[in-house]
Amino acid sequence: MSELFKSYHKVFRIKSHFVFAIKYRKDLFLDNKYVETSKEAKKARQEESSLD
Template sequence: MEDELQKSAHKVFKIKYHFVFCIKYRKDLFLVEKYVNSVKEICLGMEKRYHMKFETIGFDEDHVHFMLRSV
């Protein structure tokens, strides 16, 4: 993870977010590799569309952790 400040024309900032998303009824879907790859592909698409960067994506069997920052 990089801890550098982001710089723009009139501001200096460092914004990070930590999200945890659970699967409905806590099913063990992330034990299947195709679901893990699908979530990673969606995250890469979101990085391209929005001003954010996923620093870490961590999977457990029934939930996923996202650490992201603004770009």
């Protein structure tokens, strides 16, 4: 069983943490190729980790 973390009024289990900073990369994601690659990578990670 995975380790549960406890805080003041909650108990939780973090499976994944995803940070997406786009401030200086806006032009990059105007190209559909990068958007599709990003979606595929996210989907592969989701299937790998069985996240919902």
